[in-house]
Amino acid sequence: MSRIVYVNGEWKPEAEATISVFDRGLLFADAIYEVTAVINRKLIDYSGHTARLKRSLEALGIPSPVSDDELLDLHRQIIERNDLESGLIYLQISRGAADRDFLFADGMKPSIIMFTQKKNVLENPxxxxxxxxxxxxxxxxxxxxxxxxxxxxxxxxxxxxxxxxxxxxxxxxxxxxxxxxxxxxxxxxxxxxxxxxxxxxxxxxxxxxxxxxxxxxxxxxxxxxxxxxxxxxxxxxxxxxxxxxxxxxxxxxxxxxxxxxxxxxxxxxxxxxxxxxxxxxxxx
Known part of the structure; x- marks a missing residue:
């Protein structure tokens, strides 16, 4: 069974998930990310990760594509959709897609993706x-x-x-x-x-x-x-x-x-x- 991932408002099997080839995260590494551990289907240090997420977005001048409540709901949904008892949730937000240019284009819509990695984070040899x-x-x-x-x-x-x-x-x-x-x-x-x-x-x-x-x-x-x-x-x-x-x-x-x-x-x-x-x- 493949993972269910989140891409720009849609839940997709990982094999069907796509993002624009013009996304600035791909072309310029113009994106930020966070990773949150999950134990017993619960989020570890979540408030710290979301606070740093905001700081990173502000530092790069990228508006958040979702509200705080929506972001927490997405984390909880991805746990349920992937039956994630223990592991990691990766979140990445890019400035969005635009024709390739070093200058930031006006009106770009940020891209957001989320995916999980199953692992027993409480058992590390x-x-x-x-x-x-x-x-x-x-x-x-x-x-x-x-x-x-x-x-x-x-x-x-x-x-x-x-x-x-x-x-x-x-x-x-x-x-x-x-x-x-x-x-x-x-x-x-x-x-x-x-x-x-x-x-x-x-x-x-x-x-x-x-x-x-x-x-x-x-x-x-x-x-x-x-x-x-x-x-x-x-x-x-x-x-x-x-x-x-x-x-x-x-x-x-x-x-x-x-x-x-x-x-x-x-x-x-x-x-x-x-x-x-x-x-x-x-x-x-």
Whole structure:
């Protein structure tokens, strides 16, 4: 049975869904996206994702094609239409279709698509083993705080990492870590301080990042928001990433060197458990 996807006001089997070849999302990557996890048919961190969706649309000057209530209803409908107990919902909004021109045409109608991916997001084997990553130069555009579909560089670097036997990459700019390919990076120092890069245009303002930091600050964990170097990563007691699909994921090797004892550490394990418990309690 194929998925049922949503395209510009219509529900279609995925094989029948179409979009214009002149859509600016295809021609110029002129589009934004969000991904929301689903557990027990409920949406995780939904309010954070929709708030960031609005910020991204405003930053690019794209009007929302649906109201807040309509968007929530679409998320709930796609869960039901695909019998989605656990997985991910992807939402993409482009500026719309117009004859190819670098200038924005007047009166374009935004395009909106939604689709699901079934997966058991509460069973990730990498939580037990941790990830191996390699550092690569930052090569993305400067406005990374906008969640656009411009993911080619991240995709290329992650593919190269996989060929070298690693799981992911850490992007490095001026000697400092910005992000992983599609997630925020955090370290725990040997003094037990959780350090994560401060919010700026250099990185995506992660929704899972914000939730995890809030939970950490509500515990006995000291948190610092500042930039940190590759050397600090290599000397950290723990390293982990956060994202909507992996939640809190330990990193145990960076550039072939073990982090700590080379196993997922107690801080990341506790934050993962706390995050899942808290988000399930607040899922809608």
């Amino acid at each position: 990498k939580w037990e083993t941790g990830l191996s990553v390699v550092t690569v130069p930052e090569g993305r555009w400067a406005n990374r705080q906008i969640k656009t579909v411009q993911l080619l560089y991240s995709s290329m670097m992650k593919t190269e990492a996989a060929k070298a036997g690693a799981d992911d990459v850490f992007l490095v700019e001026d000697g400092l870590i910005t992000e992983a390919s599609s997630s925020n990076v955090h370290i725990v120092t040997k003094d037990g301080v959780l350090v994560t890069r401060h919010l700026s245009n250099a990185l995506l303002h992660g929704i899972t990042r914000a939730s995890v930091l809030s939970l950490a600050q509500g515990s006995d964990l000291e948190v610092e928001e500042r930039a940190f170097s590759v050397a600090e990563v290599l000397s950290a007691a723990e390293v982990f990433i956060t994202s909507a699909s992996a939640f809190v994921m330990p990193v145990v090797r960076v550039d072939g060197r073990s982090i700590g004892d080379g196993k997922p550490g107690p801080v990341s394990r506790k934050l993962l458990q706390t995050y899942i418990q808290d988000r399930l309690a607040h899922a809608i």
